[in-house]
Amino acid sequence: MKLDDLLSMWRIRALEEKIRDLRLEGPIVGSVHLANGQESVAVGACSQLRPQDALYATYRGHGWAVARGVPPREIFAELMGRVTGVNGGRGGSAHFSAPQHGFHGENSIVGAGAPIAVGAALAGKYDGSRRAAMTVFGDGAINQGAVAEAMNFAAALGLGVVFVCENNRYSELTPIDDMVAEPDLSRRASALGIPAVRIDGNDLAQVRTATRLAVEAAAAGRGPSFIEAHTQRIVGHYIGDSEQYRPAGELERDLVVEPIARLTRELLADGVPTESVERCERRAREEMETAAAAALRDPLADPATAKEHLYA
Amino acid sequence: MSTSRITLAKGLNAGLRAAMEQDDKVMLMGEDVGRLGGVFRITDGLQKDFGERRVLDSPLAESGIVGTAVGLAMRGYRPVIEIQFDGFVYPAYDQIVTQVAKMSYRSQGKVPLPLVIRIPFGGGIGAVEHHSESPEAQFAHTPGLKVVACSNPVDGYWMIQQAIASDDPVIFLEPKRQYHADKADLDTSVAPPPLFTSQVVRRGDDVTLLAYGPMVRTCLAAAEAAVSEGRSVEVIDLRTLSPLDMGPVLASVRRTGRAVVAHEAHRNLGMGSELSARITEECFYSLQAPVLRVGGFDTPYPAARNEHHFLPDLDRVLDAVDRSFAF
Numbered sequence: 274m275k276l277d278d279l280l281s282m283w284r285i286r287a288l289e290e291k292i293r294d295l296r297l298e299g300p301i302v303g304s305v306h307l308a309n310g311q312e313s314v315a316v317g318a319c320s321q322l323r324p325q326d327a328l329y330a331t332y333r334g335h336g337w338a339v340a341r342g343v344p345p346r347e348i349f350a351e352l353m354g355r356v357t358g359v360n361g362g363r364g365g366s367a368h369f370s371a372p373q374h375g376f377h378g379e380n381s382i383v384g385a386g387a388p389i390a391v392g393a394a395l396a397g398k399y400d401g402s403r404r405a406a407m408t409v410f411g412d413g414a415i416n417q418g419a420v421a422e423a424m425n426f427a428a429a430l431g432l433g434v435v436f437v438c439e440n441n442r443y444s445e446l447t448p449i450d451d452m453v454a455e456p457d458l459s460r461r462a463s464a465l466g467i468p469a470v471r472i473d474g475n476d477l478a479q480v481r482t483a484t485r486l487a488v489e490a491a492a493a494g495r496g497p498s499f500i501e502a503h504t505q506r507i508v509g510h511y512i513g514d515s516e517q518y519r520p521a522g523e524l525e526r527d528l529v530v531e532p533i534a535r536l537t538r539e540l541l542a543d544g545v546p547t548e549s550v551e552r553c554e555r556r557a558r559e560e561m562e563t564a565a566a567a568a569l570r571d572p573l574a575d576p577a578t579a580k581e582h583l584y585a
Numbered sequence: 586m587s588t589s590r591i592t593l594a595k596g597l598n599a600g601l602r603a604a605m606e607q608d609d610k611v612m613l614m615g616e617d618v619g620r621l622g623g624v625f626r627i628t629d630g631l632q633k634d635f636g637e638r639r640v641l642d643s644p645l646a647e648s649g650i651v652g653t654a655v656g657l658a659m660r661g662y663r664p665v666i667e668i669q670f671d672g673f674v675y676p677a678y679d680q681i682v683t684q685v686a687k688m689s690y691r692s693q694g695k696v697p698l699p700l701v702i703r704i705p706f707g708g709g710i711g712a713v714e715h716h717s718e719s720p721e722a723q724f725a726h727t728p729g730l731k732v733v734a735c736s737n738p739v740d741g742y743w744m745i746q747q748a749i750a751s752d753d754p755v756i757f758l759e760p761k762r763q764y765h766a767d768k769a770d771l772d773t774s775v776a777p778p779p780l781f782t783s784q785v786v787r788r789g790d791d792v793t794l795l796a797y798g799p800m801v802r803t804c805l806a807a808a809e810a811a812v813s814e815g816r817s818v819e820v821i822d823l824r825t826l827s828p829l830d831m832g833p834v835l836a837s838v839r840r841t842g843r844a845v846v847a848h849e850a851h852r853n854l855g856m857g858s859e860l861s862a863r864i865t866e867e868c869f870y871s872l873q874a875p876v877l878r879v880g881g882f883d884t885p886y887p888a889a890r891n892e893h894h895f896l897p898d899l900d901r902v903l904d905a906v907d908r909s910f911a912f
């Protein structure tokens with residue numbers, strides 16, 4: 274079980290690292306945001322979602338897509354502008370979607386996914402399915418009006434929205450603590466009448482418990498929940514970020530607590546053979562190499578199709 | 586009994602009702618649309634008849650309203666939302682431009698958005714600032730949105746139903762000063778023209794007047810007044826602003842050789858600018874005069890005491906017609 278978790282997190286890490294390589298080598302063009310260090314939030318939260326639930330992510334969403342079951346090959350292809358991409362190269366790194374996997378899209382407008390998730394939850398109430406809608410956003414997004422609007426909307430109407438705030442302490446290069454007077458971000462939600470918790474996002478068990486309760490509440494018609502998951506990104510905000518804003522020693526501390534290092538230590542302490550632990554990383558990397566290589570062979574999207582699908 | 590005499594407000598209300606009867610996925614949402622029936626009473630009585638689920642009073646949060654409608658549409662509903670006044674669409678502008686307009690395109694058509702955003706627009710009711718604006722060009726400029734404007738009760742009845750039936754997101758503009766102004770006979774047994782078409786509403790031979798929404802009425806009055814000067818004025822109600830239906834426009838201008846576009850919106854980069862460009866590109870050699878534009882001034886919309894100076898009226902339209910003949 275714990276080994277499966279390690280493999281799941283390694284899949285995301287290996288995907289992100291391969292994406293970084295492809296971006297630096299050239300096949301991936303343009304702005305890319307990675308989520309290295311935050312894998313446990315995606316893996317833990319998605320493990321509690323049912324197939325019918327809807328997930329709304331952000332530009333830092335590749336890992337969430339993987340955790341939702343979107344095939345890595347299609348993600349690589351998407352980022353490389355191939356016809357075989359999840360959206361044929363239309364969405365790119367920050368805006369792809371795969372509703373067939375319950376992955377209703379990334380979003381590069383900070384906070385914009387929150388009200389959309391509210392609508393999906395309202396639909397879940399109307400059609401009687403009680404399908405939950407999860408929206409994930411960062412600490413910086415908590416200051417967006419749309420997030421506040423969405424939280425109140427969900428609270429007032431008692432909708433099954435799971436608000437997941439990945440607090441990685443930074444919005445771009447700005448520490449969240451400089452931008453809020455109240456560092457407990459979950460209080461934004463409790464002030465609106467939404468049950469809210471703050472958890473250690475590096476602890477898969479905590480992520481699982483919090484999201485299980487939230488999804489159960491949504492499925493039972495008990496309304497929204499808010500989870501502030503403390504995490505850290507151990508890479509730049511975007512590929513190429515020089516990260517000069519980090520205080521000395523911070524990254525070193527983060528590398529100790531980040532979820533893959535943490536779970537690896539736990540497994541070894543539990544007596545799991547080193548060989549089994551190492552196999553997770555190796556297997557994940559092999560899978561991603563294979564997926565990326567296949568995607569790389571696929572044809573680029575044809576610019577002649579650029580006008581298609583503007584309208585239904 | 587298929588004929589009744591109705592106002593635009595009544596036409597829209599009846600159209601919404603018909604759409605809700607035909608398809609139970611159609612639902613209305615907005616500020617005060619339920620219990621109150623909307624500040625202009627366009628949704629009057631609908632919550633009573635269809636229930637609180639299908640006519641939902643929302644929190645006061647335009648970005649939240651549009652975003653919620655996007656989520657509903659993604660999950661199979663056909664939300665029709667009301668923006669209370671034109672100027673209040675700006676808090677929702679982000680959702681409309683960055684999400685609504687892009688969803689079908691970026692998903693390669695996997696996520697169509699059948700969503701109607703109703704906006705009472707234009708001036709003439711003595712309202713305070715931000716309650717009299719004409720933001721249509723800002724939406725027509727955005728690929729992925731469709732933009733229509735109704736001008737009369739019969740079109741109100743049909744066009745709202747057609748917009749709701751469309752699988753694309755439609756910005757639906759309603760001339761608010763006309764809501765309770767004129768009445769017209771609605772005969773529901775007469776099939777309406779397709780939604781995204783322009784219509785010649787008065788035949789003429791000497792000059793083509795192009796208008797939509799509240800200015801159609803003004804242009805029809807101008808055409809009538811021009812008769813005494815011996816001028817035969819054709820009036821086209823554009824109805825659709827994105828896509829533009831250029832067929833009837835070009836056919837008319839090729840005949841008359843003159844065109845004047847009139848709207849309440851600011852002249853600078855208004856719909857008139859695009860129409861002028863397209864007419865010039867398509868029928869340059871038919872033109873006897875440059876395409877002229879009549880519009881609101883390029884200033885913020887004035888306070889109520891002065892709005893009659895701002896709004897193009899009969900005289901400004903006729904003046905432009907005269908100028909067209911002076912070339």
Ligand SMILES: Cc1ncc(C[n+]2csc(CCOP(=O)(O)OP(=O)(O)O)c2C)c(N)n1
Nearest residue numbers: 333381382383411412413414441443444445
């Ligand atoms: C509306 C909007 N404003 C600004 C930006 C630029 N921007 C992109 S990411 C980002 C930081 C967001 O921080 P946070 O919400 O904490 O998420 P994180 O990137 O840390 O995952 C900013 C300001 C944007 N994409 N959208």
Ligand SMILES: [Mg+2]
Nearest residue numbers: 411412443444
């Ligand atoms: Mg952050």
